[in-house]
Amino acid sequence: MRESAAERHARLLALVRGRGTARVAELADLLGVSAVTARRDVEALAAQGLLDRVHGQVSWPGRRVEPGGASGAGGAAAARRSGEGLVLGLLAPSATYYFAEVIRGAHEAAARAGARLILRISDYRPEEDRARTEGLLSAGAQGVLVAPGWRGPEDRPAYGTWLAELPVPAVLLERRAEPGSPLDALDRVVSDHGHGVLLALRHLLGLGHGTPLLVARGDSPTALAVRAGYAEALATLDLTAPGPVVDSVPVDQDPAGFERAVRALYEAVSAGRVSAALVHNDVDAIEIVRRLAELGVKVPEDLALIAYDDEVAALADTPLTAVAPPKRQVGRHAMELLVERLTEDRAEEAARRHLSLLPRLRVRSSCGARGEGA
Known part of the structure; x- marks a missing residue:
């Protein structure tokens, strides 16, 4: 292979x-x-x-050494409290696109603490997550950040229970556990994608559009969270969806499936049922805008569009308004939490934490509003 x-x-x-x-x-x-x-x-x-x-x-x-650093026995104790000399592991499903920023945030926080970070990539193969995490432990990791390579809801019970049995502190990264499950007792740091979807819908409604249609993938935890957030946002805003969620797929992997998604959105716009859409993710949104233009539907004149992820949205021919999850901050906060777990006073261990960070909305041209803002 x-x-x-x-x-x-x-x-x-x-x-x-x-x-x-x-x-x-x-x-x-x-x-x-x-x-x-x-x-x-x-x-x-x-x-x-x-x-x-x-x-x-x-x-x-290299490790950063702050000016005026402590030395001797007192300095050694301070180093342990700060994380100096720790070896920490990170398992991510990818080192590119969304997770590149998560990894960067974690690496920066580890460097500030004086710790060394070891990385493993699962390439979205959840069946290999356990072996790769054990590889991190074999390489000396004293604690780990883990973003399992789950693709669908069935992967969480099938490839997740081992996480609760790790012999070192672990922080779940950009993944949610089943409520009440052993994984739910782990520390975790995630983006609140439901909040991000709500931001997008409120913005489009505020511009005078009817209920936006969701076009989304279904092959990752983020995609599933966006779909769930859409349903929650509709209920919060007392809205009815203008049609079923359109299943999006990458054009390079499934050209026919991609064309079906574009045609579904095109028909909804042509019939006057939809004038706004939220699309997950940036790459699909850019390709959808291009194909819609070929069919005679222009963004934002005929369709106001917001992308989800904000990785490459600003680089489209028509810069795309996008929901931007706080990816770098997720990695940073997760690493800081892991260092705290490894350096805190064991006699009075802090409570486990579930930390949700709020995405921002970056306004560009594709929604018909002017300016770049939050």
Whole structure:
């Protein structure tokens, strides 16, 4: 089976971590790839803050030592309290798109605490989550942040119970547990996607549109949370959906399914049932806008549109208004919580926490409103 980019990135990070410093040409030989591929991988990982790159070499990010740091026995105790010297693990389903910012936030918080972060990528294969997390523990991780590679609701019970049995502190990242389940007793930090959907609907209603139609994927926890948030927002606002949720799929994976989604939205607009839509995610939204234009429906003249994720929404031909989950802050707060778990006074352990962070709405051209704002 051909190695994915995520797997190659994980191998590259492991090589640099083991050596401390390596030349890009050396990494290309060790990975069995071209120098161009190795250089591109290094640039991508350095941009995420996972590697330091200087003059053709890459190195594992060093610990920060604050000026005037303590020393001696008192300094050692202070270091333990601050997280200095800790080795922490992070399991993410991807190192790109949505999770690149989550990883960056976690890495920055670990560096501030003086801890070292080890990364594993599951590539959305939940059946491998446990083995990859055990790999983090074998590499010395004393605590872990875990964003399981769940794709649908059936994955949570099938590939999640082991998390509650880990021998080290764990924080669930951008994932919600079943209420009352063993996983529900873990610390977790998540984006409140329901709040994000409500922001989008209120904004479109405030511009004078009828109830917006939801176009959404169904292949990730975020997509499912957006769908659930849509139903909750309709109930909160005492609205009736203008039609069934349109099932979106990536055009490169399922061209026929993508065309069905576009046609469903096109017909709703043409029939006058819909003048606004919320689309998950950015990439699908950009492709949908392009295809609608070919069919004669223009954004925002004929359809006000808001995307969900705000990863590449601003780069569309017509910059897309988008809901922006606080991805970087999720990673940062989760890491800070994990460090606190590992350095707190065990005699008086703090209560477990479920922290929800609120997304923002970034207003651009696609909804027909002017300016960029929150």
